Amino acid sequence: MKNEKCSPIIFIGMHRSGTSLLGRLLEDLGLFVGTxxxxxxxxxxxxxxNSWLMAQCGARWDNPEQLDYLWNPEVEPVLTVSKNYVSDLMKSPRAARYLGMKRYLSQHSIxxxxxxxxxxxxxxxxxxxxxxDLFPGARLVFIERHGVDVAQSLRVRxxxxxxxxxxxxxxxxxxxWLIPKRGGFCDSPRSLSLEGGLSLWDTYQxxxxxxxxxxxxxRxxxxxxxxxxxEPLKILKDAAEFCGLSTSDQRVQEITRSIKPSRAYSYSKSQDLxxxxxTHQNTLAKWDYHA
Structure with a gap:
């Protein structure tokens, strides 16, 4: 389990910050991110x-701080059995949900x-x-985005x-009345306001x-x-090298053609934003972003 060759690339960063874009680009270059x-x-x-881990502490993606209870010393028995459970899942047929059947049959374990x-x-x-703890050799990819653009994207969603x-x-x-509603009418009431979205961005940052x-x-x-x-060509080439991917300039150029630089700092096109x-310059400045 501690073999460096099996260490994953773990993406972190706030929702709506570009994790999907970067993940898809790297997947196109050969990074396996699941079936x-x-x-x-x-x-x-x-x-x-991840959702299951959060739920044990009453946390959600838009109220994540509750998860910190899981790291308290008194909760160590829960954390230990949780790690054992997840580790077992990764070596069980359930792993085919991530690996796909072909990979699972040849490898039998994530x-x-x-x-x-x-x-x-x-x-x-x-x-x-x-x-x-499960993958001590893991490497991290962190992508961040202007907080107002994130808050606006969350509000639209x-x-x-x-x-x-x-x-x-x-x-x-x-x-x-026959089938009680399982979820609410909005996935994240906190995200309906720009203030709520920006505060969540600051929390993730x-x-x-x-x-x-x-x-x-x-790492x-x-x-x-x-x-x-x-700078999609430069950034993606650097990211690919970090992830251990072999690629060519031509391939990187091919998959970055659809990238639109105009999407950066979209908030600046709206007077309200x-x-x-x-108004929230102090929060933005903490992360070297500005109005």
Whole structure:
């Protein structure tokens, strides 16, 4: 389990910060990030485990601080059995959910990887201590983005969530009494306001920095979303080398053609968002971002 050749690339960083973009680009260059994934290119196997870890402490992706209870000394028995459980899952047929059946039949374990692999999930920003215990040689990719753009993206997604669930409720209203609703009408009420989204961004930024400070710097690749958009060839080549991927300039050029530099600092095109950024300059400046 501590064999360096099986050590993963673990993506950390705030939701809506470019983790999906960078993950997909590196996947196109040969990084294995799982077979069954969601619409955000997150491997369901690790996404579900991260959500499960958080749920043990009453935490969620948009209220992640509760997870800190898991690191308390008094909770060590829970943490130990949780690690054993996850380790066993990675060596069980359940691992095929991540590896795919062909890889599973030939390797029988996620720990048996010998080519570059990893997974992307912003929740890793908070669950990282758990994964580093299982994979002490893991390397980290951290991507960050301007906080106002993140907050706005979260708000748009939350608004869409409400519209979708309201529409579904309207259509099924006559029979909803038959099947109680499992979820709410919005995945994250906190994200409906720019203030809530920005505070969540600051929380993730703070925790990411704490995690990076605990890992040797040669095992960390840190990049800004805005730099990836403005210098995709250079950034992606550096990221590929960090991940141990062999690639060519031609291949990197091919997969970066669709990148749109204009998406950087999108907030600056809106007067309302510009005013919001100016009002929250102190929070942005903590991470060397500005209005």
């Amino acid at each position: 069954k994934k969601d619409e955000n290119n997150e491997a369901l196997f690790f996404l579900e485990l 720990f048996a990887q010998s080519t570059p692999w990893g997974w992307k999930d912003p929740r890793n920003t908070f669950t990282l201590p758990f994964w580093l 939350a608004d869409c969530s409400i519209a979708s669930t309201q529409n579904r409720y309207s259509k099924l209203k006559p029979i909803t 703070t925790r990411a920095q704490t995690q990076l400070d605990s890992v040797a710097q040669d 960390v690749f840190r990049v800004r979303y805005e730099d990836l958009l403005s 510009l005013e919001f950024a100016k």
